[in-house]
Amino acid sequence: MKGKRETLDYDVAGTPPVSRATSRFSLLAGGIAWFLHLIAVYVIGEFGCVAGWGEWIVGGLSMVAWSLIAATVLTAALAGAAALTAVRSRKLLGMALGDDEAVQVENRAFVARLAFLANGVFLFVILVQAIPIFHFLQAC
Amino acid sequence: MNGAGTREERFTRLWSAPPGLRGWLTEVNNQPLGKRFMITALIFFLLGGLQALFLRAQLTVSGNDLIGPEVYNQLFTMHGSTMMYLFTVPLLEGLALYLLPLMLGSRDVAFPRLTAFSYWAYLFGGIIFYASFLFDVVPDAGWFAYTPLSGPRFSGAGVDLWLLGLALVEVAGITAGIEIVVTILKFRAPGMSLNRMPIFIWAMLVAGVMIIFAFTTLLTATFMLELDRAVGTAFFDPGRGGNTLLWQHLFWFFGHPEVYIMFIPATGIISMVVTMMARRALVGYPLIVTATVLIGFISFGLWVHHMYTTGLPDLAMAFFTAASLMIGIASGIQVFAWIATLWGTRPRISPQALFVFGFLFIFVLGGITGVMVAVVPFDWQVHDTFFIVAHFHYVLIGGVIFPLLAGIHYWFPKITGRLLNEGLGNHSFWWIFLGFNATFFPMHIMGLLGMPRRVYTYPQELGLDGLNILATVGAAVMTIGFLLFLWNCWKALRDGALAGDDPWHGDSLEWSVSSPPPVYSFIRPPMVRSRHPQWISEMDDSRDPWVERVRDAMDCAPMEFRATLVTDTSHAKPEAVQPLPGPSHLPLVVATGLLLAFVGVLMKFHLLSIGGTVVTIIGLVSWLWPDRAWIDLVRSSGIAAATGLPVLATGRGSTDRWAMLSFLAVLATAFGALFYTYFYLQLFSDSWPPDGITRPAIVLPVIALVLALGAAFMAWLARRRSDTSTDSPMLFLAGALVLGGGSGVCHVLGWTHLNFTAVEHAYGSVFWVISGVLLLTLLLALIFTVAVITFGKGHWDDREALALPMELMVLLWGGLAIATVSVFAVLHVSPILLGS
Numbered sequence: 004m005k006g007k008r009e010t011l012d013y014d015v016a017g018t019p020p021v022s023r024a025t026s027r028f029s030l031l032a033g034g035i036a037w038f039l040h041l042i043a044v045y046v047i048g049e050f051g052c053v054a055g056w057g058e059w060i061v062g063g064l065s066m067v068a069w070s071l072i073a074a075t076v077l078t079a080a081l082a083g084a085a086a087l088t089a090v091r092s093r094k095l096l097g098m099a100l101g102d103d104e105a106v107q108v109e110n111r112a113f114v115a116r117l118a119f120l121a122n123g124v125f126l127f128v129i130l131v132q133a134i135p136i137f138h139f140l141q142a143c
Numbered sequence: 144m145n146g147a148g149t150r151e152e153r154f155t156r157l158w159s160a161p162p163g164l165r166g167w168l169t170e171v172n173n174q175p176l177g178k179r180f181m182i183t184a185l186i187f188f189l190l191g192g193l194q195a196l197f198l199r200a201q202l203t204v205s206g207n208d209l210i211g212p213e214v215y216n217q218l219f220t221m222h223g224s225t226m227m228y229l230f231t232v233p234l235l236e237g238l239a240l241y242l243l244p245l246m247l248g249s250r251d252v253a254f255p256r257l258t259a260f261s262y263w264a265y266l267f268g269g270i271i272f273y274a275s276f277l278f279d280v281v282p283d284a285g286w287f288a289y290t291p292l293s294g295p296r297f298s299g300a301g302v303d304l305w306l307l308g309l310a311l312v313e314v315a316g317i318t319a320g321i322e323i324v325v326t327i328l329k330f331r332a333p334g335m336s337l338n339r340m341p342i343f344i345w346a347m348l349v350a351g352v353m354i355i356f357a358f359t360t361l362l363t364a365t366f367m368l369e370l371d372r373a374v375g376t377a378f379f380d381p382g383r384g385g386n387t388l389l390w391q392h393l394f395w396f397f398g399h400p401e402v403y404i405m406f407i408p409a410t411g412i413i414s415m416v417v418t419m420m421a422r423r424a425l426v427g428y429p430l431i432v433t434a435t436v437l438i439g440f441i442s443f444g445l446w447v448h449h450m451y452t453t454g455l456p457d458l459a460m461a462f463f464t465a466a467s468l469m470i471g472i473a474s475g476i477q478v479f480a481w482i483a484t485l486w487g488t489r490p491r492i493s494p495q496a497l498f499v500f501g502f503l504f505i506f507v508l509g510g511i512t513g514v515m516v517a518v519v520p521f522d523w524q525v526h527d528t529f530f531i532v533a534h535f536h537y538v539l540i541g542g543v544i545f546p547l548l549a550g551i552h553y554w555f556p557k558i559t560g561r562l563l564n565e566g567l568g569n570h571s572f573w574w575i576f577l578g579f580n581a582t583f584f585p586m587h588i589m590g591l592l593g594m595p596r597r598v599y600t601y602p603q604e605l606g607l608d609g610l611n612i613l614a615t616v617g618a619a620v621m622t623i624g625f626l627l628f629l630w631n632c633w634k635a636l637r638d639g640a641l642a643g644d645d646p647w648h649g650d651s652l653e654w655s656v657s658s659p660p661p662v663y664s665f666i667r668p669p670m671v672r673s674r675h676p677q678w679i680s681e682m683d684d685s686r687d688p689w690v691e692r693v694r695d696a697m698d699c700a701p702m703e704f705r706a707t708l709v710t711d712t713s714h715a716k717p718e719a720v721q722p723l724p725g726p727s728h729l730p731l732v733v734a735t736g737l738l739l740a741f742v743g744v745l746m747k748f749h750l751l752s753i754g755g756t757v758v759t760i761i762g763l764v765s766w767l768w769p770d771r772a773w774i775d776l777v778r779s780s781g782i783a784a785a786t787g788l789p790v791l792a793t794g795r796g797s798t799d800r801w802a803m804l805s806f807l808a809v810l811a812t813a814f815g816a817l818f819y820t821y822f823y824l825q826l827f828s829d830s831w832p833p834d835g836i837t838r839p840a841i842v843l844p845v846i847a848l849v850l851a852l853g854a855a856f857m858a859w860l861a862r863r864r865s866d867t868s869t870d871s872p873m874l875f876l877a878g879a880l881v882l883g884g885g886s887g888v889c890h891v892l893g894w895t896h897l898n899f900t901a902v903e904h905a906y907g908s909v910f911w912v913i914s915g916v917l918l919l920t921l922l923l924a925l926i927f928t929v930a931v932i933t934f935g936k937g938h939w940d941d942r943e944a945l946a947l948p949m950e951l952m953v954l955l956w957g958g959l960a961i962a963t964v965s966v967f968a969v970l971h972v973s974p975i976l977l978g979s
Contacts, residue, residue: 023713034440041444041466048459050826067458106336110714113338113429120433128441128469135461 021092026111026118029092032085033122036078040129043074068136075133082129086122089115150699151666158250158663158705160726169726171255172662173240176262178558180237183262184230187269191225192625194218196618199582203615205603215599216283217301221272223286224305227401228312229269231543232354235408236261236319238550239347241558243323245653245660246341248332248669250707251723253325253798256730256766261318263734268311271741275304285597287398288368290379290390295372300745306369307741313362314737320354321805323347328712329721329798332652333690334671336714341651341674342425345432346411349439350404355805356443357404359812361397364390367820367912373744376901376908378820384833384905388453389823393816395446402538403442407435409502409546410477416499416549417481419647420490424675427480434476441470451522460519467517474510478503494568498549501576505541509534512587527597530590536583548575548628555635556642560658563639567631574624581617585610650675667698668708671715689787693717696785703780704773708788709796719792722777733762764926769934774944793946803951807958810920814962817916818969821909831974832906836899839910841971843896847889848967851921854883855953855960858928862949869940872949876932879956883925886963890918910970917966924959927952 051057051067059066092115096108160166160175170176197218201209210218240258244251252258275281282301284293293302327348331340340348368390370376377383379390418425425431447455447463481503490496512534516522525531556562586594589610594601601607645654652669653660654677670690673679697708697720709719739755742748774791783790794800825831832838861875894914901911931948938944 026713034436037440038443041462044462045447045459048456048462050822052456052458053826106334106714106716110336110338113336114713116429117433117436120429121436124433124437124469124472125440128466131469132462132465134465135458138461 021095021111021115025088025092026114029085029089029118029122030114032088033082033118033125036081036085037125037129039081040074040078040132043078044071044132047071047074071133071136075129075136079126079129079133082122082126086119086126089118089122093119151661153702154663154666154699155661157702157725158661166726168731169259169728171259171724171727171730173244173252173255173258174660174662174664176258177237177239177241179262180233180240180265183266183269184234184237187225187229188234190273191222191230192622194222194225196622198222199615199618201599202601202611204608204611205601205605207600210599212599213283216285216597217281219597220282220285220305221275224272224282224309226539227286228309229265229272231405231539231547232316232401233265233312234547235350235405236316236323238547238554239323239408240319242554242653243326243344243347244330244664244707245557245656246344246651247327247330248335248652248665248671249326249330250663250665251705252322253330253721254322254802255705256724256727257318257322259727259730260734261315261322263315263731264311264318264737265315267734267738268308268313268315271304271308271311271738271745274308275301280304287394288390289394290368290371290387291381293368293390294379294387295375303369303372303745306365306372307745310362310365310369311734311737311741313358313365316354316358317362317809320351320358321802321809323351324355324805325798325801327351328801329709330707331710331715332665332669332671333694333708333710333717334715335710338429339671339674339676339715341411342414342428342431342435343408343411343651345435346407346414349435350407353400353404353407353439353442355808356812357397357400359809360393360816363813363816364393364397367393367908369744370901370908370912374902376912377903377905378824378908380905383903384824384828385908386824386827386905388450389820391450391453392446392823393820395449396443396816399446399449400442402535403438405539405543407438409543409550410435412546412550412553413481413499413502414477415649415651416495416546416553417484419553419649420493420496420499421484421488422648423484423488424650425480426483427476428674430476431480434473434480437473438470441466441473445470448517448522451519452526464517464519468514471510471514478507492569493552493565494563494572495549495552497569497572497576498545498552501572502541502545502549505537505545505576505579509537509541513538525590527595528590529586529594529596532596533583533586533590536579536586540579540583548572551632553647554653555632556646557653557658557660559636559639560642561635561639562642562646563631563635567627567634571624571627571631574627575621576624578617578619578621578624582614582621583617585614585617589614645677648677650678652676663705668694670694690717693786693788696782696787700785701780701782703776706782706790709792709798712795717786717788718796719788720782720786720790721792721798722773722790727766729762729766733759733766736760736762764930768930769944769948771934771938771944778943791943791947793950797947797950799947799951800954803954807954810958810962813916814913814965817909817913818965821913821969822973824905824909825977828906831977832899833904836904836906838974839893839897839971843889843893844967844971847886847893848963850882850886850889851963852960854879854886854924855956857882858924858953858956862953865935865939865942865945865949869942871939872935873932873939876928876935879928880925880932883921883928883956887918887921887925890914890921913966913970917962920959920962924952924955927955 047067047070051070056066056070061069093112096112096115158172160170160172197210198215201207201215240252280299280301282305284298284302288302288305291297327344367378371378371380377385379385379387381387414425414431444466445463447459448467451460516525516531516534552563552568589607592605592607594605594607642658644657655669656664669676693708705723705725706720707723708717709721710717736755736758740752740759743752743755777790789796857875857879861872861879864870864872864875899907901908931952934948935945
């Protein structure tokens with residue numbers, strides 16, 4: 004019973020241009036990166052300061068500041084990777100949309116757009132949240 | 144036509160509860176239960192509003208002694224608690240539970256019995272709250288119940304009633320949240336991919352996920368506080384290593400998202416009404432969805448901005464200021480999208496349109512003051528003043544109640560079949576709008592001039608009598624507006640004009656069925672081909688023979704049992720047919736058992752607590768126990784052959800799998816809150832474990848860990864055997880039982896070697912509670928395994944019937960394995976790594 008006509012509304016014939024895993028990574032990774040960043044800055048800010056890391060100066064900066072910078076770079080990289088993945092997915096799905104308006108492709112194109120917007124904002128929020136670090140380079 | 148009528152009548156009977164009281168008590172259908180949620184919430188709203196009027200009357204002039212300080216404390220506690228826990232969220236949940244199947248194109252929600260349980264738990268929780276008035280022990284520690292004020296030393300039985308009532312309401316909230324999420328993910332009509340979901344559905348999806356995480360955190364915190372009060376643990380007692388600020392952290396980790404749990408669905412309502420007003424597609428649909436998801440995420444990162452005056456490190460406060468400012472971006476996107484949608488249109492001025500405009504005006508003001516209080520120095524100035532009261536009422540009434548009123552005006556005709564009177568609706572809007580601003584705008588000034596909140600009076604020298612009189616008059620005006628609204632509803636129910644199926648020319652699926660809708664919502668599953676299925680006339684276009692075959696097979700079928708279509712999570716491709724249970728007394732039994740257990744705790748009548756717990760457990764086991772006769776009925780119905788879809792789905796097509804994953808998310812959140820507690824208390828402790836307490840030996844926990852992992856592996860092997868052959872997996876299941884049981888024994892043996900109890904120091908409290916929750920989880924996994932063995936005994940060759948219980952069992956054991964490793968790492972490895 005399975006013919007091309009029967010599955011046209013839902014599935015693209017052959018492998019979809021963007022896999023489910025890629026789609027999920029681009030959708031969720033930015034949010035997870037932001038959450039990890041928030042937890043990291045809270046834990047380092049609250050626990051690190053109380054534990055005395057603020058007085059431990061390395062290369063002119065406190066260990067609290069170094070830890071915060073490291074956390075920011077890593078999580079911003081993750082959000083940035085998710086945003087780039089979303090951009091690439093949009094491009095691939097945009098091409099596929101021209102040939103086949105399957106629900107699956109249309110939906111993943113939407114998810115890619117959503118992911119691009121969300122990851123962009125998450126990346127921005129991570130960077131804005133990192134601004135206070137520069138006011139507390141040598142103390143808490 | 145006669146034949147069709149008979150067919151519909153039979154279908155209606157299948158989906159209806161039995162008549163009379165029995166039917167009322169055993170009802171599981173989403174429509175009557177959704178209405179019950181909403182009506183009960185509105186009753187609580189009236190009670191909360193009445194309390195507000197007393198508070199306002201007391202504050203009319205300085206030095207007033209109308210109700211005095213004690214009653215004032217009690218009333219502001221009950222007013223806040225009622226509005227936050229008993230009114231807004233339950234009303235939104237009720238509206239969602241009613242509307243979801245209609246908007247999604249399904250016949251009911253994912254777990255009908257859970258809906259009923261959620262309602263009973265909510266009702267019983269509210270009754271416990273209000274029973275405090277009968278016994279003259281009204282809670283008086285505020286809706287936030289800060290410790291140590293709410294601890295055993297400074298407050299009486301009222302706080303116990305508050306905590307236990309709240310616990311039931313939280314359980315109701317979490318179960319409704321799971322219900323909403325799974326329904327949206329799995330019960331969408333064919334074709335309703337994520338990019339075609341109505342914005343209200345997106346909003347409820349985000350709010351549902353938030354409820355699962357936020358309410359669980361509060362449930363854990365209330366459990367800890369009640370343990371402090373009832374058993375004498377020391378979580379919040381600084382004298383024994385506890386910390387009072389810990390409560391604030393846990394509470395606001397719930398409390399701030401709670402605001403958005405109310406606000407996000409309200410924005411969903413606004414988007415729906417704005418689309419109807421403008422009669423065109425919402426501008427920036429992807430942007431609004433993005434903003435909704437972003438708000439859901441970021442709201443969990445703002446809890447500290449309620450705690451700027453508690454002495455946190457400047458650095459931590461700076462991060463939360465930045466995060467707090469960022470949420471303004473997401474809210475701004477939504478506001479501009481609504482304005483852009485309305486731009487250039489000529490919306491008809493109806494009551495729902497007025498409430499939307501009122502919302503925009505008030506919410507923007509509330510949002511701006513929100514940005515102001517996110518800035519630390521400003522917050523330090525206005526904290527605990529009436530400026531904050533003004534701010535959050537602008538957000539909660541403007542941002543939530545106004546949209547709710549718009550939504551009620553919008554969907555009232557669908558729910559009741561009657562139109563509200565527009566003239567009365569317009570009048571009620573203006574009374575509410577003007578009264579609201581007269582009440583709360585002056586409070587900004589009062590706060591800036593130093594009028595403290597949470598205090599029953601204020602000094603005459605502040606010169607605030609005039610503004611307070613204005614606020615009280617405004618409250619009276621607003622009350623008249625709400626009474627007009629209620630009168631309008633009452634009048635419409637009695638003799639309102641008939642609404643017809645689609646009085647607003649709405650764009651979503653609920654407007655395609657009659658008003659009020661049939662109890663089964665859709666006799667034939669609809670097909671969705673656009674974001675506006677009612678506006679695009681191809682809703683029933685038969686382009687896809689396979690989907691048409693599925694829809695034809697489900698047309699007024701099956702007739703033997705209730706069922707609806709399950710579709711793919713992302714692009715809504717039909718995956719399975721989900722049988723749904725009919726009327727059942729079990730939800731009421733389980734909720735009553737919980738009520739009895741809690742009342743027993745309150746009255747310190749332990750026999751009643753034990754009895755209630757036994758009733759709860761028996762009810763739950765009866766509820767969840769796989770029923771072979773039911774499975775045989777489902778399989779023999781022929782619906783699987785007709786649709787070509789499974790009726791006993793596993794994997795992604797199973798709603799039960801999603802329920803188990805949600806349960807594991809709840810469990811993970813509870814453990815997360817407890818781990819946070821552990822490290823937070825350690826941070827402020829001179830030594831950890833404290834002097835006089837020996838660090839627990841590691842040998843038995845290691846053995847318990849290995850055995851638990853072994854049990855999880857055995858469960859996995861059992862499932863693999865069951866999936867791939869007809870041979871009995873009994874050996875592996877028995878192995879899981881033995882290893883799991885051994886792990887439990889090791890836990891208990893480990894406890895007998897401890898030289899500390901749960902009450903002498905907070906270290907002991909958190910240690911015992913974490914390991915106790917782990918043991919309970921292990922017991923649950925063991926009971927589940929016994930259930931699978933009992934179910935499968937003699938039927939090991941029936942792989943189809945066994946697949947789902949096996950899958951759920953493996954998921955549970957997997958969750959337990961992760962929990963065991965995490966608990967081991969926190970309780971036994973971290974003290975070694977971090978030292979004391």
